[in-house]
Amino acid sequence: MSDHRGGYVRPMPYPQLGLQGILGKSRAVSYLNDYLGPLGPTVILHEWPYVDRHYLDEFANYYATSFAAPSPHCDRFHFFSGITEEALNGRFDRIYAESDAETRRKSEAELSANHYLGFVIKRPLPGATLGRSVLKTYPIEGRRNYAVLRPYRVNLAGLRLEVEGLAYQQQDGGAAVCASTALWSALQQVAHMAGHRTPTPYAITKAAGSPFPASHGLDYVQMASAIKTLGYIADQFVPGRNWPLFRAKLVSSLRSHLPVILFLLRTEDGGEPANAHAVTLTGYSECEQIVNVTASSRHAPLRMRAGSLKTIYVHDDNLGSHAHYELDDGADPKNSLMLVRGRSDKPQPAWLGEWLRDWRVECALVPKPSKLRMPVESLIGATAEISYALANACPGMDLDYHARFDSGVQYKSSLFDMGLDPAEFRTFQERLSLPRQIGVVSAYANEGTIHVYDALIDVTEIRAEPSLLAVVAPGIEARSQAQKLLEQICATAKCSRITAARTNA
Amino acid sequence: MQEQKRPKPAALVSLSDEEYEGVELLDPKAIEDAFAKGRDARRAVEAETPQPVISARVRFQ
Numbered sequence: 030m031s032d033h034r035g036g037y038v039r040p041m042p043y044p045q046l047g048l049q050g051i052l053g054k055s056r057a058v059s060y061l062n063d064y065l066g067p068l069g070p071t072v073i074l075h076e077w078p079y080v081d082r083h084y085l086d087e088f089a090n091y092y093a094t095s096f097a098a099p100s101p102h103c104d105r106f107h108f109f110s111g112i113t114e115e116a117l118n119g120r121f122d123r124i125y126a127e128s129d130a131e132t133r134r135k136s137e138a139e140l141s142a143n144h145y146l147g148f149v150i151k152r153p154l155p156g157a158t159l160g161r162s163v164l165k166t167y168p169i170e171g172r173r174n175y176a177v178l179r180p181y182r183v184n185l186a187g188l189r190l191e192v193e194g195l196a197y198q199q200q201d202g203g204a205a206v207c208a209s210t211a212l213w214s215a216l217q218q219v220a221h222m223a224g225h226r227t228p229t230p231y232a233i234t235k236a237a238g239s240p241f242p243a244s245h246g247l248d249y250v251q252m253a254s255a256i257k258t259l260g261y262i263a264d265q266f267v268p269g270r271n272w273p274l275f276r277a278k279l280v281s282s283l284r285s286h287l288p289v290i291l292f293l294l295r296t297e298d299g300g301e302p303a304n305a306h307a308v309t310l311t312g313y314s315e316c317e318q319i320v321n322v323t324a325s326s327r328h329a330p331l332r333m334r335a336g337s338l339k340t341i342y343v344h345d346d347n348l349g350s351h352a353h354y355e356l357d358d359g360a361d362p363k364n365s366l367m368l369v370r371g372r373s374d375k376p377q378p379a380w381l382g383e384w385l386r387d388w389r390v391e392c393a394l395v396p397k398p399s400k401l402r403m404p405v406e407s408l409i410g411a412t413a414e415i416s417y418a419l420a421n422a423c424p425g426m427d428l429d430y431h432a433r434f435d436s437g438v439q440y441k442s443s444l445f446d447m448g449l450d451p452a453e454f455r456t457f458q459e460r461l462s463l464p465r466q467i468g469v470v471s472a473y474a475n476e477g478t479i480h481v482y483d484a485l486i487d488v489t490e491i492r493a494e495p496s497l498l499a500v501v502a503p504g505i506e507a508r509s510q511a512q513k514l515l516e517q518i519c520a521t522a523k524c525s526r527i528t529a530a531r532t533n534a
Numbered sequence: 535m536q537e538q539k540r541p542k543p544a545a546l547v548s549l550s551d552e553e554y555e556g557v558e559l560l561d562p563k564a565i566e567d568a569f570a571k572g573r574d575a576r577r578a579v580e581a582e583t584p585q586p587v588i589s590a591r592v593r594f595q
Contacts (some may be wrong), residue, residue: 083555191548208594246595249588269584307594325578350576410579417572475540506548521565
Protein backbone atom coordinates (compact mmCIF):
# COMPACT_ATOMS: atom_id res chain seq x y z
CA MET A 30 0.00 0.00 0.00
CA SER A 31 1.38 3.41 -0.90
CA ASP A 32 2.15 5.95 1.79
CA HIS A 33 -0.01 9.04 1.41
CA ARG A 34 1.87 11.02 4.07
CA GLY A 35 4.96 11.72 1.99
CA GLY A 36 3.62 14.45 -0.31
CA TYR A 37 5.01 17.97 -0.29
CA VAL A 38 4.66 21.48 -1.64
CA ARG A 39 8.08 23.12 -1.85
CA PRO A 40 8.89 26.65 -2.93
CA MET A 41 12.03 27.40 -4.91
CA PRO A 42 13.32 30.46 -6.72
CA TYR A 43 12.65 30.49 -10.47
CA PRO A 44 15.89 29.24 -12.04
CA GLN A 45 17.75 31.95 -13.93
CA LEU A 46 18.98 29.44 -16.50
CA GLY A 47 15.51 28.12 -17.31
CA LEU A 48 13.50 25.02 -16.58
CA GLN A 49 15.64 22.34 -18.27
CA GLY A 50 16.98 21.24 -14.89
CA ILE A 51 13.43 20.55 -13.72
CA LEU A 52 11.57 19.45 -16.85
CA GLY A 53 14.38 18.05 -19.00
CA LYS A 54 15.69 19.27 -22.34
CA SER A 55 13.32 19.53 -25.30
CA ARG A 56 12.08 22.05 -27.82
CA ALA A 57 8.87 22.37 -25.80
CA VAL A 58 10.82 23.22 -22.62
CA SER A 59 12.93 25.80 -24.51
CA TYR A 60 9.68 27.35 -25.76
CA LEU A 61 8.27 27.31 -22.23
CA ASN A 62 11.34 29.20 -20.95
CA ASP A 63 10.87 31.85 -23.65
CA TYR A 64 7.10 32.08 -23.04
CA LEU A 65 7.36 32.45 -19.25
CA GLY A 66 10.25 34.95 -19.35
CA PRO A 67 8.19 38.08 -20.16
CA LEU A 68 5.63 37.15 -17.47
CA GLY A 69 8.42 37.63 -14.90
CA PRO A 70 8.30 34.41 -12.86
CA THR A 71 10.10 34.69 -9.53
CA VAL A 72 9.01 31.64 -7.53
CA ILE A 73 8.03 28.03 -8.30
CA LEU A 74 6.01 25.79 -6.00
CA HIS A 75 6.73 22.12 -6.57
CA GLU A 76 3.77 19.89 -5.68
CA TRP A 77 4.26 16.12 -5.41
CA PRO A 78 2.56 13.76 -5.95
CA TYR A 79 -0.06 15.12 -8.30
CA VAL A 80 -2.75 12.87 -9.77
CA ASP A 81 -3.79 14.24 -13.13
CA ARG A 82 -7.07 12.80 -14.44
CA HIS A 83 -5.95 13.18 -18.05
CA TYR A 84 -2.62 11.45 -17.60
CA LEU A 85 -4.14 8.82 -15.32
CA ASP A 86 -6.59 7.83 -18.07
CA GLU A 87 -3.68 7.42 -20.50
CA PHE A 88 -1.79 5.48 -17.85
CA ALA A 89 -4.70 3.14 -17.13
CA ASN A 90 -5.47 2.47 -20.80
CA TYR A 91 -2.03 2.53 -22.35
CA TYR A 92 1.07 2.93 -20.19
CA ALA A 93 0.09 0.48 -17.43
CA THR A 94 0.38 -2.38 -19.93
CA SER A 95 3.91 -1.41 -20.99
CA PHE A 96 6.71 -3.74 -19.95
CA ALA A 97 8.46 -0.91 -18.11
CA ALA A 98 5.43 1.09 -16.98
CA PRO A 99 6.02 4.65 -15.74
CA SER A 100 4.60 5.91 -12.45
CA PRO A 101 0.90 6.86 -12.38
CA HIS A 102 1.83 10.01 -10.45
CA CYS A 103 3.00 13.36 -11.77
CA ASP A 104 4.77 16.42 -10.41
CA ARG A 105 3.06 19.78 -10.69
CA PHE A 106 4.92 23.10 -10.81
CA HIS A 107 3.13 26.36 -10.03
CA PHE A 108 4.63 29.67 -11.17
CA PHE A 109 4.34 33.02 -9.39
CA SER A 110 5.54 36.51 -10.33
CA GLY A 111 6.16 39.74 -8.43
CA ILE A 112 6.73 38.01 -5.12
CA THR A 113 9.70 36.51 -3.30
CA GLU A 114 9.86 32.99 -1.93
CA GLU A 115 9.78 34.39 1.61
CA ALA A 116 6.79 36.66 0.91
CA LEU A 117 4.87 33.80 -0.75
CA ASN A 118 5.52 31.60 2.28
CA GLY A 119 4.22 34.39 4.50
CA ARG A 120 1.06 34.69 2.37
CA PHE A 121 0.44 30.96 2.65
CA ASP A 122 1.00 31.03 6.43
CA ARG A 123 -1.55 33.84 6.82
CA ILE A 124 -4.14 32.07 4.63
CA TYR A 125 -3.77 28.82 6.59
CA ALA A 126 -4.11 30.74 9.89
CA GLU A 127 -7.24 32.57 8.72
CA SER A 128 -10.42 31.12 10.22
CA ASP A 129 -12.85 33.35 8.34
CA ALA A 130 -13.69 31.64 5.02
CA GLU A 131 -14.54 34.87 3.20
CA THR A 132 -11.23 36.53 4.16
CA ARG A 133 -9.41 33.36 3.08
CA ARG A 134 -11.14 33.38 -0.31
CA LYS A 135 -10.29 37.06 -0.78
CA SER A 136 -6.59 36.34 -0.09
CA GLU A 137 -6.63 33.43 -2.54
CA ALA A 138 -8.28 35.61 -5.18
CA GLU A 139 -5.72 38.38 -4.64
CA LEU A 140 -2.86 35.90 -4.94
CA SER A 141 -4.40 34.47 -8.12
CA ALA A 142 -5.03 37.85 -9.74
CA ASN A 143 -1.73 39.51 -8.92
CA HIS A 144 0.90 36.76 -8.70
CA TYR A 145 -0.22 33.38 -10.00
CA LEU A 146 0.94 32.54 -13.54
CA GLY A 147 -0.47 29.01 -13.74
CA PHE A 148 0.98 25.52 -13.64
CA VAL A 149 2.79 22.86 -15.63
CA ILE A 150 2.35 19.15 -14.93
CA LYS A 151 5.46 17.03 -15.38
CA ARG A 152 4.59 13.52 -16.58
CA PRO A 153 6.98 10.65 -15.89
CA LEU A 154 7.41 10.21 -19.65
CA PRO A 155 10.96 10.82 -20.86
CA GLY A 156 10.85 12.90 -24.04
CA ALA A 157 7.30 14.15 -23.40
CA THR A 158 7.45 15.54 -19.90
CA LEU A 159 5.03 18.43 -20.41
CA GLY A 160 1.60 17.26 -19.37
CA ARG A 161 -1.49 19.39 -18.88
CA SER A 162 -0.30 22.98 -18.53
CA VAL A 163 -2.37 26.11 -18.05
CA LEU A 164 -0.53 29.40 -18.20
CA LYS A 165 -1.60 33.00 -18.02
CA THR A 166 -1.46 34.89 -21.33
CA TYR A 167 0.44 38.08 -22.14
CA PRO A 168 -1.15 41.51 -21.55
CA ILE A 169 -3.56 42.60 -24.32
CA GLU A 170 -1.69 45.86 -25.10
CA GLY A 171 -4.38 46.91 -27.56
CA ARG A 172 -3.69 44.12 -30.03
CA ARG A 173 -3.59 40.64 -28.50
CA ASN A 174 -6.92 38.95 -28.48
CA TYR A 175 -6.77 35.61 -26.67
CA ALA A 176 -10.35 34.69 -27.44
CA VAL A 177 -10.27 31.02 -26.51
CA LEU A 178 -9.65 31.12 -22.77
CA ARG A 179 -11.54 29.80 -19.79
CA PRO A 180 -11.03 29.87 -16.03
CA TYR A 181 -9.31 26.91 -14.34
CA ARG A 182 -9.75 26.34 -10.62
CA VAL A 183 -6.51 25.06 -9.10
CA ASN A 184 -6.63 23.14 -5.83
CA LEU A 185 -3.26 23.36 -4.13
CA ALA A 186 -2.86 21.82 -0.66
CA GLY A 187 -6.32 22.93 0.40
CA LEU A 188 -6.02 26.39 -1.17
CA ARG A 189 -8.02 27.44 -4.19
CA LEU A 190 -6.25 29.46 -6.88
CA GLU A 191 -7.54 30.39 -10.30
CA VAL A 192 -5.94 31.04 -13.67
CA GLU A 193 -7.46 31.94 -17.01
CA GLY A 194 -5.96 30.04 -19.91
CA LEU A 195 -6.41 27.02 -22.14
CA ALA A 196 -4.84 23.68 -21.28
CA TYR A 197 -1.91 22.61 -23.42
CA GLN A 198 0.13 19.43 -23.44
CA GLN A 199 2.97 17.99 -25.42
CA GLN A 200 2.14 15.03 -27.63
CA ASP A 201 3.61 11.83 -26.21
CA GLY A 202 3.59 9.98 -29.53
CA GLY A 203 2.16 6.88 -27.86
CA ALA A 204 -1.28 7.33 -26.36
CA ALA A 205 -1.92 10.58 -28.25
CA VAL A 206 -0.41 12.39 -31.24
CA CYS A 207 -1.13 15.84 -32.66
CA ALA A 208 -4.61 14.95 -33.92
CA SER A 209 -6.02 13.94 -30.54
CA THR A 210 -3.95 16.54 -28.65
CA ALA A 211 -5.22 19.40 -30.87
CA LEU A 212 -8.78 18.14 -30.33
CA TRP A 213 -8.13 17.83 -26.61
CA SER A 214 -7.05 21.48 -26.30
CA ALA A 215 -10.01 22.60 -28.42
CA LEU A 216 -12.51 20.57 -26.41
CA GLN A 217 -11.20 22.06 -23.16
CA GLN A 218 -12.99 25.21 -24.30
CA VAL A 219 -16.05 23.70 -25.99
CA ALA A 220 -16.83 21.35 -23.08
CA HIS A 221 -16.61 24.33 -20.72
CA MET A 222 -19.02 26.32 -22.93
CA ALA A 223 -21.45 23.39 -22.97
CA GLY A 224 -21.14 22.81 -19.21
CA HIS A 225 -19.54 19.37 -19.66
CA ARG A 226 -16.51 17.69 -18.11
CA THR A 227 -13.52 17.89 -20.46
CA PRO A 228 -12.66 14.60 -22.23
CA THR A 229 -9.20 13.10 -21.73
CA PRO A 230 -6.80 12.56 -24.66
CA TYR A 231 -7.43 8.81 -24.43
CA ALA A 232 -11.22 9.33 -24.56
CA ILE A 233 -10.78 11.47 -27.67
CA THR A 234 -8.59 8.91 -29.43
CA LYS A 235 -11.13 6.21 -28.56
CA ALA A 236 -14.05 8.35 -29.78
CA ALA A 237 -12.33 8.72 -33.16
CA GLY A 238 -12.87 4.99 -33.71
CA SER A 239 -9.58 4.39 -35.51
CA PRO A 240 -8.69 0.69 -35.88
CA PHE A 241 -4.99 1.59 -35.73
CA PRO A 242 -2.80 2.30 -32.71
CA ALA A 243 -2.96 5.93 -31.54
CA SER A 244 0.62 6.51 -32.71
CA HIS A 245 -0.56 6.18 -36.35
CA GLY A 246 -2.49 9.42 -35.93
CA LEU A 247 -6.04 10.16 -37.08
CA ASP A 248 -7.38 11.20 -40.44
CA TYR A 249 -9.61 14.21 -40.95
CA VAL A 250 -12.91 12.32 -40.87
CA GLN A 251 -11.91 10.39 -37.73
CA MET A 252 -11.17 13.69 -35.98
CA ALA A 253 -14.54 15.12 -36.99
CA SER A 254 -16.22 11.86 -35.89
CA ALA A 255 -14.58 12.11 -32.45
CA ILE A 256 -16.22 15.53 -32.01
CA LYS A 257 -19.64 14.06 -32.82
CA THR A 258 -19.17 10.95 -30.63
CA LEU A 259 -18.26 13.16 -27.67
CA GLY A 260 -21.53 15.11 -28.00
CA TYR A 261 -20.52 18.18 -30.01
CA ILE A 262 -20.83 19.24 -33.63
CA ALA A 263 -18.15 20.16 -36.14
CA ASP A 264 -17.93 23.03 -38.56
CA GLN A 265 -15.38 23.17 -41.39
CA PHE A 266 -14.08 25.57 -44.02
CA VAL A 267 -11.16 25.80 -46.42
CA PRO A 268 -8.99 28.63 -47.73
CA GLY A 269 -9.60 27.65 -51.38
CA ARG A 270 -8.55 30.65 -53.45
CA ASN A 271 -10.37 33.15 -51.25
CA TRP A 272 -7.97 33.85 -48.41
CA PRO A 273 -9.59 37.07 -47.06
CA LEU A 274 -12.84 35.10 -46.62
CA PHE A 275 -10.98 32.25 -44.91
CA ARG A 276 -9.33 34.76 -42.58
CA ALA A 277 -12.72 36.37 -41.82
CA LYS A 278 -14.12 32.94 -40.92
CA LEU A 279 -11.16 32.25 -38.63
CA VAL A 280 -11.69 35.55 -36.80
CA SER A 281 -15.46 35.01 -36.60
CA SER A 282 -14.88 31.63 -34.97
CA LEU A 283 -12.30 33.01 -32.54
CA ARG A 284 -14.44 36.04 -31.64
CA SER A 285 -17.15 33.50 -30.82
CA HIS A 286 -14.66 31.98 -28.32
CA LEU A 287 -14.58 28.83 -30.47
CA PRO A 288 -11.23 27.12 -30.93
CA VAL A 289 -10.18 26.39 -34.50
CA ILE A 290 -8.14 23.33 -35.45
CA LEU A 291 -5.97 24.05 -38.49
CA PHE A 292 -4.87 21.17 -40.71
CA LEU A 293 -1.42 21.72 -42.12
CA LEU A 294 0.53 19.89 -44.79
CA ARG A 295 4.08 19.98 -46.11
CA THR A 296 4.59 18.50 -49.54
CA GLU A 297 7.93 17.65 -51.05
CA ASP A 298 8.24 18.18 -54.83
CA GLY A 299 4.47 18.27 -55.38
CA GLY A 300 3.99 14.63 -54.35
CA GLU A 301 2.20 13.05 -51.39
CA PRO A 302 2.28 15.13 -48.17
CA ALA A 303 5.55 14.51 -46.35
CA ASN A 304 4.22 15.88 -43.06
CA ALA A 305 0.69 16.43 -41.78
CA HIS A 306 0.07 18.36 -38.60
CA ALA A 307 -2.87 19.76 -36.63
CA VAL A 308 -2.75 22.75 -34.27
CA THR A 309 -5.35 24.63 -32.21
CA LEU A 310 -5.86 28.39 -32.54
CA THR A 311 -6.38 30.24 -29.26
CA GLY A 312 -6.47 33.84 -30.45
CA TYR A 313 -5.22 36.46 -32.87
CA SER A 314 -3.57 39.83 -33.00
CA GLU A 315 -5.87 42.69 -34.00
CA CYS A 316 -6.06 42.99 -37.78
CA GLU A 317 -4.60 46.23 -39.11
CA GLN A 318 -6.55 46.95 -42.30
CA ILE A 319 -10.14 46.88 -43.43
CA VAL A 320 -10.22 44.93 -46.69
CA ASN A 321 -12.86 43.86 -49.17
CA VAL A 322 -14.01 40.29 -48.57
CA THR A 323 -15.82 38.73 -51.50
CA ALA A 324 -18.23 36.29 -49.93
CA SER A 325 -20.27 35.80 -53.11
CA SER A 326 -19.17 36.45 -56.67
CA ARG A 327 -22.59 37.94 -57.53
CA HIS A 328 -22.70 40.53 -54.75
CA ALA A 329 -20.74 43.50 -53.48
CA PRO A 330 -17.81 42.58 -51.23
CA LEU A 331 -18.10 43.07 -47.47
CA ARG A 332 -15.66 45.45 -45.83
CA MET A 333 -14.13 43.41 -43.01
CA ARG A 334 -11.08 44.06 -40.87
CA ALA A 335 -10.93 40.33 -40.17
CA GLY A 336 -10.05 39.75 -43.82
CA SER A 337 -6.52 41.03 -43.18
CA LEU A 338 -5.75 38.61 -40.32
CA LYS A 339 -2.02 37.90 -40.08
CA THR A 340 -0.92 36.89 -36.59
CA ILE A 341 -2.58 34.00 -34.79
CA TYR A 342 -1.85 32.40 -31.41
CA VAL A 343 -1.56 28.66 -31.53
CA HIS A 344 -1.37 25.66 -29.19
CA ASP A 345 1.12 23.47 -31.05
CA ASP A 346 1.75 20.16 -29.30
CA ASN A 347 5.21 20.06 -30.87
CA LEU A 348 6.14 23.43 -29.44
CA GLY A 349 4.02 25.17 -26.82
CA SER A 350 1.02 27.23 -25.82
CA HIS A 351 -0.20 30.46 -27.47
CA ALA A 352 2.73 30.44 -29.92
CA HIS A 353 2.93 33.42 -32.29
CA TYR A 354 2.43 32.12 -35.86
CA GLU A 355 1.64 34.07 -39.01
CA LEU A 356 -0.56 33.51 -42.05
CA ASP A 357 1.33 34.34 -45.20
CA ASP A 358 0.02 34.79 -48.76
CA GLY A 359 3.49 34.01 -50.09
CA ALA A 360 5.10 35.54 -53.15
CA ASP A 361 3.06 33.55 -55.69
CA PRO A 362 -0.70 34.13 -55.41
CA LYS A 363 -1.30 30.84 -57.27
CA ASN A 364 0.18 28.98 -54.32
CA SER A 365 -1.59 28.00 -51.12
CA LEU A 366 -2.17 30.07 -48.02
CA MET A 367 0.81 29.35 -45.77
CA LEU A 368 1.27 29.22 -42.01
CA VAL A 369 4.68 30.30 -40.78
CA ARG A 370 5.80 28.95 -37.43
CA GLY A 371 7.24 32.04 -35.77
CA ARG A 372 7.40 35.74 -36.57
CA SER A 373 8.37 37.67 -39.64
CA ASP A 374 9.77 40.67 -37.74
CA LYS A 375 12.40 38.77 -35.74
CA PRO A 376 14.85 35.94 -36.39
CA GLN A 377 13.81 32.56 -35.01
CA PRO A 378 15.36 31.64 -31.64
CA ALA A 379 18.54 29.59 -31.99
CA TRP A 380 16.95 26.51 -30.35
CA LEU A 381 14.19 26.48 -33.00
CA GLY A 382 16.08 27.43 -36.14
CA GLU A 383 14.18 26.82 -39.38
CA TRP A 384 12.62 23.54 -38.12
CA LEU A 385 9.50 22.72 -40.21
CA ARG A 386 8.83 26.46 -40.55
CA ASP A 387 6.40 26.73 -43.47
CA TRP A 388 3.14 24.79 -43.78
CA ARG A 389 0.31 24.81 -46.29
CA VAL A 390 -3.05 25.57 -44.66
CA GLU A 391 -5.43 22.89 -45.88
CA CYS A 392 -8.59 23.20 -43.84
CA ALA A 393 -10.13 24.45 -40.57
CA LEU A 394 -12.26 22.34 -38.25
CA VAL A 395 -14.27 24.04 -35.49
CA PRO A 396 -15.79 21.98 -32.67
CA LYS A 397 -18.92 23.65 -31.31
CA PRO A 398 -21.61 23.08 -28.67
CA SER A 399 -24.35 20.98 -30.28
CA LYS A 400 -26.98 23.76 -30.24
CA LEU A 401 -24.81 26.04 -32.33
CA ARG A 402 -26.01 24.52 -35.56
CA MET A 403 -25.40 27.42 -37.91
CA PRO A 404 -22.08 27.00 -39.78
CA VAL A 405 -19.69 29.93 -39.88
CA GLU A 406 -20.25 30.29 -43.64
CA SER A 407 -23.93 30.98 -42.90
CA LEU A 408 -22.87 33.58 -40.34
CA ILE A 409 -20.88 35.31 -43.10
CA GLY A 410 -23.93 34.84 -45.34
CA ALA A 411 -26.06 36.48 -42.65
CA THR A 412 -23.59 39.37 -42.56
CA ALA A 413 -24.11 39.86 -46.29
CA GLU A 414 -27.88 39.67 -45.74
CA ILE A 415 -27.82 42.26 -42.96
CA SER A 416 -25.54 44.57 -44.95
CA TYR A 417 -28.32 44.82 -47.56
CA ALA A 418 -31.32 44.68 -45.22
CA LEU A 419 -30.15 47.55 -42.98
CA ALA A 420 -28.30 49.60 -45.62
CA ASN A 421 -31.23 52.00 -45.98
CA ALA A 422 -30.91 53.02 -42.32
CA CYS A 423 -27.34 54.25 -42.82
CA PRO A 424 -27.40 56.16 -46.09
CA GLY A 425 -24.03 57.09 -47.59
CA MET A 426 -22.00 55.32 -44.93
CA ASP A 427 -19.11 52.98 -45.69
CA LEU A 428 -19.68 50.45 -42.93
CA ASP A 429 -17.35 47.59 -42.07
CA TYR A 430 -18.47 44.36 -40.41
CA HIS A 431 -17.56 41.78 -37.81
CA ALA A 432 -19.58 38.61 -37.21
CA ARG A 433 -19.61 36.23 -34.27
CA PHE A 434 -21.69 33.78 -32.30
CA ASP A 435 -22.54 34.64 -28.71
CA SER A 436 -24.75 33.37 -25.93
CA GLY A 437 -28.05 35.17 -25.57
CA VAL A 438 -27.51 35.57 -21.82
CA GLN A 439 -24.01 36.97 -22.23
CA TYR A 440 -25.10 39.37 -24.92
CA LYS A 441 -27.92 40.74 -22.77
CA SER A 442 -25.43 41.31 -19.92
CA SER A 443 -23.11 43.19 -22.27
CA LEU A 444 -25.89 45.67 -23.13
CA PHE A 445 -25.31 47.44 -19.80
CA ASP A 446 -21.95 48.75 -21.07
CA MET A 447 -23.18 50.02 -24.45
CA GLY A 448 -24.58 53.40 -23.42
CA LEU A 449 -28.06 52.68 -24.75
CA ASP A 450 -31.06 54.97 -24.27
CA PRO A 451 -32.00 54.76 -20.54
CA ALA A 452 -35.60 55.71 -21.40
CA GLU A 453 -36.02 52.47 -23.35
CA PHE A 454 -33.40 50.21 -21.82
CA ARG A 455 -35.40 48.40 -19.15
CA THR A 456 -38.39 47.75 -21.41
CA PHE A 457 -36.10 46.51 -24.17
CA GLN A 458 -34.33 44.10 -21.81
CA GLU A 459 -37.58 42.83 -20.34
CA ARG A 460 -39.24 42.26 -23.72
CA LEU A 461 -36.30 40.81 -25.62
CA SER A 462 -36.27 37.03 -25.49
CA LEU A 463 -33.14 35.48 -26.98
CA PRO A 464 -32.21 31.84 -27.64
CA ARG A 465 -29.21 30.28 -25.91
CA GLN A 466 -27.02 30.93 -28.97
CA ILE A 467 -27.27 33.94 -31.26
CA GLY A 468 -25.35 35.39 -34.19
CA VAL A 469 -24.16 38.97 -33.86
CA VAL A 470 -23.37 41.01 -36.98
CA SER A 471 -21.67 44.22 -35.89
CA ALA A 472 -21.39 47.25 -38.17
CA TYR A 473 -18.87 50.05 -37.68
CA ALA A 474 -18.44 53.49 -39.24
CA ASN A 475 -15.42 55.80 -39.53
CA GLU A 476 -12.91 52.98 -40.05
CA GLY A 477 -14.04 50.96 -37.06
CA THR A 478 -14.18 53.81 -34.53
CA ILE A 479 -17.99 54.06 -34.25
CA HIS A 480 -19.97 50.95 -33.33
CA VAL A 481 -23.14 51.69 -35.28
CA TYR A 482 -25.22 48.59 -34.60
CA ASP A 483 -25.39 44.89 -33.75
CA ALA A 484 -27.92 42.83 -35.67
CA LEU A 485 -28.93 39.76 -33.62
CA ILE A 486 -29.71 36.59 -35.55
CA ASP A 487 -31.28 33.28 -34.63
CA VAL A 488 -28.64 30.61 -35.21
CA THR A 489 -30.50 27.66 -33.73
CA GLU A 490 -32.45 27.32 -36.98
CA ILE A 491 -30.24 27.20 -40.04
CA ARG A 492 -32.92 28.39 -42.46
CA ALA A 493 -34.87 30.65 -40.12
CA GLU A 494 -36.65 33.42 -42.00
CA PRO A 495 -36.83 36.10 -40.92
CA SER A 496 -33.73 35.45 -38.84
CA LEU A 497 -33.36 38.98 -37.51
CA LEU A 498 -34.24 39.00 -33.79
CA ALA A 499 -33.29 42.55 -32.81
CA VAL A 500 -31.07 45.50 -33.66
CA VAL A 501 -29.00 47.12 -30.91
CA ALA A 502 -27.61 50.42 -32.16
CA PRO A 503 -25.25 52.17 -29.72
CA GLY A 504 -23.92 54.37 -32.55
CA ILE A 505 -27.35 55.65 -33.64
CA GLU A 506 -28.71 58.46 -31.47
CA ALA A 507 -32.42 58.74 -30.72
CA ARG A 508 -34.26 61.26 -32.93
CA SER A 509 -31.68 60.90 -35.70
CA GLN A 510 -32.33 60.15 -39.36
CA ALA A 511 -30.86 56.66 -38.97
CA GLN A 512 -33.07 55.95 -35.92
CA LYS A 513 -36.23 56.92 -37.77
CA LEU A 514 -35.36 54.74 -40.76
CA LEU A 515 -34.18 51.85 -38.59
CA GLU A 516 -37.46 51.95 -36.70
CA GLN A 517 -39.35 51.61 -39.97
CA ILE A 518 -37.15 48.72 -41.16
CA CYS A 519 -37.45 46.90 -37.82
CA ALA A 520 -41.22 47.33 -37.82
CA THR A 521 -41.31 45.65 -41.25
CA ALA A 522 -39.05 42.84 -40.04
CA LYS A 523 -41.08 42.53 -36.80
CA CYS A 524 -37.95 42.76 -34.64
CA SER A 525 -37.05 44.85 -31.57
CA ARG A 526 -34.59 47.71 -31.69
CA ILE A 527 -32.88 50.11 -29.31
CA THR A 528 -30.58 53.07 -29.97
CA ALA A 529 -28.45 55.45 -27.94
CA ALA A 530 -30.04 58.37 -26.07
CA ARG A 531 -30.83 61.67 -27.73
CA THR A 532 -27.90 64.07 -27.42
CA ASN A 533 -29.60 67.41 -28.15
CA ALA A 534 -32.63 67.20 -25.88
CA MET B 535 1.15 64.73 -36.52
CA GLN B 536 -1.97 63.90 -34.60
CA GLU B 537 -4.70 62.37 -36.75
CA GLN B 538 -7.78 64.53 -37.09
CA LYS B 539 -10.80 62.85 -35.51
CA ARG B 540 -13.48 62.31 -38.14
CA PRO B 541 -16.90 63.71 -37.25
CA LYS B 542 -19.73 61.27 -36.59
CA PRO B 543 -21.81 60.77 -39.75
CA ALA B 544 -24.73 63.23 -39.71
CA ALA B 545 -27.34 60.49 -40.15
CA LEU B 546 -26.40 59.04 -36.74
CA VAL B 547 -26.73 62.31 -34.79
CA SER B 548 -29.90 63.55 -33.03
CA LEU B 549 -31.87 66.16 -34.94
CA SER B 550 -34.11 68.97 -33.73
CA ASP B 551 -37.79 68.02 -33.48
CA GLU B 552 -38.49 69.93 -36.66
CA GLU B 553 -35.67 68.27 -38.61
CA TYR B 554 -36.68 64.86 -37.30
CA GLU B 555 -40.26 65.28 -38.42
CA GLY B 556 -38.92 66.26 -41.83
CA VAL B 557 -37.02 62.98 -42.34
CA GLU B 558 -38.75 61.16 -45.16
CA LEU B 559 -39.70 57.57 -44.50
CA LEU B 560 -38.56 54.84 -46.87
CA ASP B 561 -40.69 53.49 -49.64
CA PRO B 562 -41.93 50.13 -48.24
CA LYS B 563 -40.93 48.53 -51.54
CA ALA B 564 -37.34 49.68 -51.01
CA ILE B 565 -37.32 47.89 -47.65
CA GLU B 566 -38.74 44.68 -49.15
CA ASP B 567 -36.25 44.89 -52.04
CA ALA B 568 -33.34 45.28 -49.60
CA PHE B 569 -34.57 42.25 -47.62
CA ALA B 570 -34.88 40.20 -50.80
CA LYS B 571 -31.42 41.22 -51.98
CA GLY B 572 -30.05 40.30 -48.54
CA ARG B 573 -31.64 36.85 -48.63
CA ASP B 574 -30.27 36.31 -52.11
CA ALA B 575 -26.77 37.32 -50.96
CA ARG B 576 -26.96 34.95 -48.02
CA ARG B 577 -27.98 32.00 -50.21
CA ALA B 578 -25.26 32.86 -52.73
CA VAL B 579 -22.59 32.92 -50.00
CA GLU B 580 -23.68 29.51 -48.74
CA ALA B 581 -23.90 28.04 -52.24
CA GLU B 582 -20.43 29.19 -53.23
CA THR B 583 -18.66 27.74 -50.19
CA PRO B 584 -16.05 25.12 -51.21
CA GLN B 585 -15.85 21.91 -49.17
CA PRO B 586 -12.67 20.34 -47.76
CA VAL B 587 -10.99 17.64 -49.81
CA ILE B 588 -8.44 15.97 -47.54
CA SER B 589 -7.48 12.46 -48.52
CA ALA B 590 -8.29 9.79 -45.94
CA ARG B 591 -4.73 8.61 -46.48
CA VAL B 592 -3.40 11.75 -44.75
CA ARG B 593 -2.89 10.96 -41.09
CA PHE B 594 -2.32 13.82 -38.69
CA GLN B 595 0.35 12.82 -36.24
